[in-house]
Amino acid sequence: MSEPTKSWTIKARRATVEQFKPEDILPDHQPAYVTSWIYVFGVATLAAFVMLIISGLVLTLRGPSWWHISSAGHYVNSVHLWSVELFFVFMVVHLWGKFWMAAWRGRRLATWVTGGIAFLASIITGFTGYLIQTNFDSQWIAGQAKDGFNSMGIGAFFNTLNTGQAILLHVSLLPLVLGGIIAWHVILVRRHGVVPPIDEGSSK
Incomplete structure (x- = not known):
């Protein structure tokens, strides 16, 4: 029996298989x-991101009083903090490495662009994380950022002194946006393959 060509599910399946082959x-x-070391930092960034999500979920479930008072909370909070530090270190090295390799070669421009967008989204997500530390550091950061945002007109939409707004952005919205961008970036890498060194040929 022939498949009906008017079915949108069949069209979507065929397009998906054509664009993203299982192999x-x-x-x-x-x-x-x-096997070169420069290719390690993309996977290292993903590993740090996974640790960020896991430790962040634990902190979300237990709440601020737990990570301020409990020794276990201090540990998980430290894991989350150092995961952030490693995430940005690995990502910056990954971006610079791919920049000098001209990673947009071979129809990989979308891969490069999604990586850059992921970096910008990470900065915003990390900033909201610093705002919800509920300590003097976060209070000082929020106060300074409020003046800067107000000067640009952003303060009408995002109040850095509103801890509830920052928590909702950091926990509910921004991780989903960042995770979606990273997932799309990885899919594009798998579709087009990792970029070869320049001396391997710019057409690959």
Whole structure:
């Protein structure tokens, strides 16, 4: 029995299979140049992001009083903080490495752009995280940022001194946005493959 061509589900399935082949999404081998250390930082960024999500979920479930008073809370809070630090270090090295490799070659411009957008979204997400530390550091950061945002007209939409607004953005919205961008970035990497070194040929 032939499949009806007017079915949108069949069209969507065919388009997905054509664009994202299983052997590209889950490859069983990689080129030899992938063993270079510069290719490690993308995966390291993902690993730090996973630790961020796990530790952040624990902090969300237990609340501020737990991470301020409990020794276990101090530990999880430290894991979350250092995951943030490593996430940004790995991401910056990854971005600079791919910049000098001209990673937009071979129809990979969308991959490069989504990586840059992920970096910008990470800065915003990290900023809201600093605002909800509920300590003197976050109070000082919020006060200074409020003046800067008001001078640009952003203060009418985002009040850095409103802890509830910052918590909702940091916990509910921004991680989903950032996770979606990262997921799309990884899908594009799997679709087009990792960028080869320049001396391997710019057309690949």
